[in-house]
Amino acid sequence: MKYNRFIDSILLHRPEVTKPDCDGKKIEQSENCSMSPHFSHESNLADVLDTFRSNLRKKFECLYEVASNKRNPTLLNDIYTELYITESESGEISNEHEVRQIETQSRRTTTEETPIKCNDIFKPLPEQDKHIRSVLTKGVAGIGKTVSVQKFILDWAEEKENQDVHLIFPLPFREINLMKHKTLSLLDLLHLFFPETKEMEIFSDEYKVLFIFDGLDECRLSLDFKSKVKLCDVSESTSVDVMLTNLIKGNLFPSSLIWITSRPAAADLIPSECVDRVTEVRGFSDPQKEEYFRKRISDKSLSDQIISHLKSSRSLYIMCHIPVFCWISVTVLERMLSEAESQEIPKTLTQMYTHFLIIQTSIKHQKDYEKKDEDMIFKLGKLAFEQLVKGNLIFNDEDLRECGIDVAEASVFSGLCTQIFREEFGLYQGKVYCFVHLSIQAHLAALYAHISFTNNNRNVFHIQFSKVLGKIKHKSSKQDSLSELHHRAVDESLQSKNGHLDLFLRFLLGLSLESNQILLQDLPTEMRRCSYKKTVNYIKHKMNKNRSPEKSINLIHCLNELGDDSLVEEIQDYVTSESVGKTKLSSSQWAALVFVLLTSEQHLDELDLNKFIGDKNTADEVLVKLQPLIQETKKLQ
Numbered sequence: 001m002k003y004n005r006f007i008d009s010i011l012l013h014r015p016e017v018t019k020p021d022c023d024g025k026k027i028e029q030s031e032n033c034s035m036s037p038h039f040s041h042e043s044n045l046a047d048v049l050d051t052f053r054s055n056l057r058k059k060f061e062c063l064y065e066v067a068s069n070k071r072n073p074t075l076l077n078d079i080y081t082e083l084y085i086t087e088s089e090s091g092e093i094s095n096e097h098e099v100r101q102i103e104t105q106s107r108r109t110t111t112e113e114t115p116i117k118c119n120d121i122f123k124p125l126p127e128q129d130k131h132i133r134s135v136l137t138k139g140v141a142g143i144g145k146t147v148s149v150q151k152f153i154l155d156w157a158e159e160k161e162n163q164d165v166h167l168i169f170p171l172p173f174r175e176i177n178l179m180k181h182k183t184l185s186l187l188d189l190l191h192l193f194f195p196e197t198k199e200m201e202i203f204s205d206e207y208k209v210l211f212i213f214d215g216l217d218e219c220r221l222s223l224d225f226k227s228k229v230k231l232c233d234v235s236e237s238t239s240v241d242v243m244l245t246n247l248i249k250g251n252l253f254p255s256s257l258i259w260i261t262s263r264p265a266a267a268d269l270i271p272s273e274c275v276d277r278v279t280e281v282r283g284f285s286d287p288q289k290e291e292y293f294r295k296r297i298s299d300k301s302l303s304d305q306i307i308s309h310l311k312s313s314r315s316l317y318i319m320c321h322i323p324v325f326c327w328i329s330v331t332v333l334e335r336m337l338s339e340a341e342s343q344e345i346p347k348t349l350t351q352m353y354t355h356f357l358i359i360q361t362s363i364k365h366q367k368d369y370e371k372k373d374e375d376m377i378f379k380l381g382k383l384a385f386e387q388l389v390k391g392n393l394i395f396n397d398e399d400l401r402e403c404g405i406d407v408a409e410a411s412v413f414s415g416l417c418t419q420i421f422r423e424e425f426g427l428y429q430g431k432v433y434c435f436v437h438l439s440i441q442a443h444l445a446a447l448y449a450h451i452s453f454t455n456n457n458r459n460v461f462h463i464q465f466s467k468v469l470g471k472i473k474h475k476s477s478k479q480d481s482l483s484e485l486h487h488r489a490v491d492e493s494l495q496s497k498n499g500h501l502d503l504f505l506r507f508l509l510g511l512s513l514e515s516n517q518i519l520l521q522d523l524p525t526e527m528r529r530c531s532y533k534k535t536v537n538y539i540k541h542k543m544n545k546n547r548s549p550e551k552s553i554n555l556i557h558c559l560n561e562l563g564d565d566s567l568v569e570e571i572q573d574y575v576t577s578e579s580v581g582k583t584k585l586s587s588s589q590w591a592a593l594v595f596v597l598l599t600s601e602q603h604l605d606e607l608d609l610n611k612f613i614g615d616k617n618t619a620d621e622v623l624v625k626l627q628p629l630i631q632e633t634k635k636l637q
Contacts, residue, residue, distance in 0.1 A: 051196050056168065057157040060150045080151055081292040083144045083323070084285050085116045085137075087125070088278040118148045119161040121279055122257060132276045134248065134258040138267045139281035141393070141438045142324030145261040148281060149214050165257070166207045169194065173219040174394055174432050179240045180221055186234045186243055186252060203234045209256045211247065216262030216269060218394050225249065225271050248274050265498060283321035292323070296330050299338075306333045313347050314599045315560060324437045328356050335359060343519075349503075350510025350561050353443040354519050360420050379405050380421055381448025384441045385460060391500055393441070395433045420444070439503055446507035447520075453485050461488045482512060483534040490535075490542060490558075494551055502554045509535065510561035536564045543588035549628050552591030553598070567592045580611055590625035597629055607633040 063074045114125060122132050139145050149170065155161040156168055169190060179189070191198050202209060221241040231238055231246040234253055246252040248260070248270065260270060267278075284292060290307055297303040310317045310329060319325045332355045336345060346352040361377065383403040387395055397407045420440055421433065435441040452458040486509060493505040510516055512532070539559060543552045559567060571592040574580065585593065593612075607629065613619050623630070630636065 045200065048196055048199050052167070052194070053157045053159075055194075055196070056153055056170070060154045060157070063147075076147070076150060076154060079292070079295040080147070081284065081288050081295060081323075082117065083148060084282045084288065085118060085121070085148070085279050086114070086282060087116055088138070088280045116279060118152055119155060121152075121259070121277070122162075130276065133250070133254075133256075134275050135260070135277045135279060136267060136270055136275045137259065137261045137279045137281060138264050139261075139283075140322070141263055142322045143281045143283045144323045145281050146214055147323065149212055149259070149261060153212070164208055165210050167197075167202055168210045168212065170212045170214065173213060173215040173221075174434075176213070176240060176244070177218070177220045177394075177432070183237050183239055184243075185237045186247065188237070189240070189243070203253055207255075209253070210259060211256055212259045212261075213244075214261045216260050217266035219266070219269070220394075223269055225274065250274075284323060284326065285321070289317075289320045289326065292326050293330065296326075297334060302334065302338060305337050306330065309333060309337075309345060315349065315557065316347070316352065318599060319349070325439070328352065328437075328439075331359060332356050344515070348510055348561050349439075350443075350507050350513075350516055351519075353439065353507065354511070354516055356440075357420070357443065357447070358519065377444070378448065378451060379403055381444045381451065384435060385445035385448045385504075388441055388445045388500065388504060391498075393434055393438060397431070400433060442503040443507045446504050446511055449485070449489070449504075449508055450511045453482065459485055459488065461485075461492060483538075486512070486535045487538050490539060490555070493554070494542060494546060494548075499551070499554070502551070505554070506558050506561050509558050513561075513563065532562050532564070536562060540567065540588050543591055544586050546587065547624075549591060549594060549625060552587065553595050553628065556592055556595045568596060571596050587625070590622075594626060594629045606635040609636060 061075060061077070063076050063079070116125075121135050121137065124130055124132060137145055137148070152162070153168055153170055156163070156165060171189075171193065175193075184192070187201075187203075221244065223241055223245055225245050225248075227242070227245065229238075229242050229246075231242060231252050243252065247256070248258055260275075262269070293303050293307055294300070297306065306329070310320055310333075316329070320329065329352060332346060332352055336343065336355070344351075346355055357377075383395065383400065383405065386403060387393070387399060392399070400407060421435055435444070449460045452460050489501070489505050489508050493499075493501040496502070511520070536559060539555050543555050546552050546555075556567065559565070567588060571589060574583070574585075574589075575593070575596060609623070609626070609630075612626065613622050
C-alpha cells in the first residue's frame with residue numbers, strides 16, 4: 001500500500017496556511033518561516049508520488065560505468081557493496097592531500113570506531129541524544145560518496161529504507177552550477193528540476209523532505225555564510241547562492257533535512273555550526289574488497305585469480321579500497337586473464353591505467369580510426385593537464401575550446417571514451433564535462449606531457465608557464481632531455497601544497513619505462529630511451545632535502561613506478577637487523593622506513609617508538625619523521 005501514511009496525513013490533517021515571518025516570531029510552536037502545506041488535485045496525489053519515485057528509480061537504478069551498454073546494464077543492487085563510513089568530529093576537516101589519504105584510508109578502516117550504514121546517516125548512534133538535520137559526508141574522489149547517495153535514493157524510491165522521509169530532492173552541485181546567474185525561488189528551482197512537483201506544495205513542518213547536494217568540491221557558486229541577507233519565504237526569488245546558504249543555515253525551510261557530500265579539501269566551505277553530523281566515507285575494508293570482486297565477477301575461479309594478483313602487489317591492493325580503482329582493475333584484469341594474453345599482467349599503477357586506456361579507446365581493434373583516436377587522446381590529455389594544473393575536475397564548453405576541442409566533438413569523445421571522459425546533461429538542460437576519476441585525469445595528463453616531449457620535444461611545464469605570462473613558447477631554448485622533464489615534474493609536485501600533481505608524477509615517470517612505451521606504440525608515440533639513474537638519484541636527493549614525510553612517501557611510489565626498489569629493500573633489511581635505532585638514517589631512509597611499515601600487511605595496533613629513537617637528543621626529529629606512522633597507530637609507547 002504505497003504512500004498510505006503520507007497521503008492520509010495530508011488528507012486528514014492540513015494546518016492553516018500561515019504567512020511567513022522573518023522576525024523570529026514563533027509560528028505554531030516553531031520558528032518556521034516556510035509555507036504550510038496545501039495540495040491541489042488531492043485525488044491525483046498518489047499518482048504524482050508514484051511518478052516521482054518512478055523517475056528517481058529509473059535515474060539511479062543503474063551504474064554509470066555501463067551507460068554505453070544499454071542492452072546489458074549493470075544494476076546497482078546487483079553489485080553494490082556496503083562502504084565503511086564513520087562519524088568524524090564536527091568541523092574536523094583534513095588538509096591532507098588526497099593521494100596521501102588514498103593510501104592511509106584502508107588502514108584506518110581497522111580502527112575501533114563505530115561504522116555507520118549509509119541508510120542510517122540521519123539516525124543518532126545508540127549513545128547519542130540529538131536531532132540530526134544536516135549531514136556533511138566527506139571522502140576523497142572515487143571513494144564512493146556519489147554511489148552511496150545513489151543507493152540511498154534508490155532504496156527510498158523502491159520503498160525499502162527511510163520511508164519516514166516523504167520526498168527526496170537530489171540536486172548535484174555540478175547541475176546547480178548551471179543556475180549560477182539565475183534569480184528564482186526555491187519553489188521555482190524544484191519545479192524546474194522536478195516538474196511533477198508543480199501539482200503540490202510540500203513546504204511544511206509536518207513532512208520530512210530531504211535535499212541532497214552532492215559534490216560540494218565542484219561548486220562554482222559563492223557561498224557566503226557570513227552574509228546578513230536572510231531568506232525565509234520559499235516563493236521569494238533571489239540568487240541561487242543566497243537561496244542555498246539560507247537553506248543550509250536553516251532560515252529557509254528549517255524542517256527539511258540536508259545532506260552534503262564533498263571532497264575533504266572543500267568540506268570547510270560549510271561552517272561547522274551549520275552541520276549536525278560529519279561522516280567520512282573510507283572506502284572498502286579488505287573483506288569488502290573481496291566481496292565487491294566476487295559480486296562483480298560471476299566466474300569464481302577468475303575472481304580468485306584477480307584477488308590473488310592484486311594482493312601480490314601491495315601498492316595495487318592498497319588502492320583497491322577506492323571503489324573506482326576496483327572497477328578499473330576488474331576492467332583490465334578480467335579481460336587479460338580470461339583471454340590469456342601474452343602480455344605481462346599489470347603490477348604498477350601506470351601499467352594498470354595504460355591497459356585501461358587502451359581497452360576503453362579500442363585503439364588496438366579499430367585500426368581504421370587510429371589517427372582519430374590519436375588526436376582524440378592528445379586533445380583529452382591536453383585538457384586533462386591544463387585543468388589539473390588549475391585544480392579543476394569539471395569543465396565547460398570554453399575549457400574544451402581552449403584545448404582545440406570543438407564542442408560538437410564532445411559527444412563523440414564521450415561516446416568513444418564512455419569510461420574515461422563523459423558529457424552530462426543536467427536536469428536543467430545544461431552540459432558539463434569531466435573525467436570519470438581524478439586518477440584517470442592524472443594519467444591522461446601524464447600521457448600528454450610524455451607525448452608532447454617524445455614526439456615534439458615540447459616541455460609542457462615551459463608551455464604552461466609561458467601561457468601564464470601571456471606568451472606561448474612551444475619549445476624550450478635548448479633541447480631538454482627526458483630526465484630534465486622528470487626533474488621539473490618532481491619539483492612542481494614538491495611545490496604543490498595540496499599534492500594535486502603527485503599522482504601525475506607517478507604516471508609520468510612510469511610512462512617513460514620501455515615496457516609501458518611498447519604498450520602505447522599504437523598511439524603511436526616515439527620511443528625515447530633514457531637512463532633512469534639520473535632521475536632516481538635526483539628523487540633520492542630531493543627526499544634527503546625534503547621536510548615533508550608525506551611527499552617523500554609519494555617519491556618512493558615514484559621510484560616503484562621506475563622499477564627501483566633499492567631503497568625499500570635496504571630498509572627492509574634494516575628493520576629485521578639488530579641495528580634498528582643504532583644507525584643514523586638519512587631523510588630518504590626514514591621515508592622508506594615509514595613506507596615499509598605503512599604498507600606492510602600487519603596492522604599497526606601498537607608502535608614502540610623507543611625502538612627507533614637511539615639518541616634521546618634527536619627524539620623530536622625522529623617523531624617528525626615518523627609522523628605519518630604515528631597517525632595510523634592505535635597505541636604508542
